[in-house]
Amino acid sequence: MLSKVILLALLVAIASAALQSRARQNFNCDDLLNRQIAIEFEASHMYLSASNFFAHDRVALHGFAKIFRADWKEELEHVEKLVNYGIMRGSNVITPAVPKQDDAQWESKTVCDIIHDTLNFEKKVNDHLHTLHKCADANYDPQFQDFIESEFLKGQFDGNKELADLLTRLERATQVVHQNGTTTSTCDGLGLHLIDKELQ
Numbered sequence: 001m002l003s004k005v006i007l008l009a010l011l012v013a014i015a016s017a018a019l020q021s022r023a024r025q026n027f028n029c030d031d032l033l034n035r036q037i038a039i040e041f042e043a044s045h046m047y048l049s050a051s052n053f054f055a056h057d058r059v060a061l062h063g064f065a066k067i068f069r070a071d072w073k074e075e076l077e078h079v080e081k082l083v084n085y086g087i088m089r090g091s092n093v094i095t096p097a098v099p100k101q102d103d104a105q106w107e108s109k110t111v112c113d114i115i116h117d118t119l120n121f122e123k124k125v126n127d128h129l130h131t132l133h134k135c136a137d138a139n140y141d142p143q144f145q146d147f148i149e150s151e152f153l154k155g156q157f158d159g160n161k162e163l164a165d166l167l168t169r170l171e172r173a174t175q176v177v178h179q180n181g182t183t184t185s186t187c188d189g190l191g192l193h194l195i196d197k198e199l200q
């Protein structure tokens with residue numbers, strides 16, 4: 001009797017856990033795809049938080065607010081592309097929990113630190129895309145490989161180059177020469193104002 005109850009509970013659990021796709025063929029990267037969707041959601045949340053910080057009247061860097069706002073929307077587009085892809089391949093797409101952002105996290109950083117951290121974060125996103133690509137490769141799924149390459153990997157490097165350029169230009173524009181002849185960057189002041197103007 002007890003084993004029958006357990007069996008019934010198990011069958012109900014399986015039935016509610018996943019509808020079986022009829023379209024599905026040779027797709028074996030569900031967990032990694034769902035993880036990528038969660039990462040893109042997290043990135044969009046982070047960029048929204050950064051954009052709101054830059055737009056605040058005590059910061060008023062509207063050029064930076066604008067680029068992070070565009071990033072926010074771009075990450076949501078990445079989410080949508082991945083969701084649509086999962087549905088097309090008959091995967092059971094998971095709606096992820098998106099971690100809450102600490103909106104005060106930006107206040108203690110210079111703009112250069114924020115751009116530097118953003119670049120490192122994008123590299124981590126890129127690493128996970130490579131993991132996804134490896135899964136496609138290991139399961140002989142050329143269609144999935146092509147999707148990752150054409151829709152994600154190319155743009156990822158373009159974006160990183162732009163961030164790296166921006167950091168160099170920020171450092172140059174806010175450079176100070178010390179009496180001992182060495183130079184450092186404040187990442188603030190008129191130079192920051194000028195770069196921000198360019199981004200508007």
Ligand SMILES: *[C@@H]1O[C@H](CO)[C@@H](O)[C@H](O)[C@H]1NC(C)=O
Pocket residue numbers: 178179180181182
């Ligand atoms: C040069 O001066 C700056 C500012 O005072 C200081 O931070 C830096 O450590 C100095 N560098 C050398 C090599 O003395």
Ligand SMILES: [Fe+2]
Pocket residue numbers: 040043074075078125
């Ligand atoms: Fe993305």
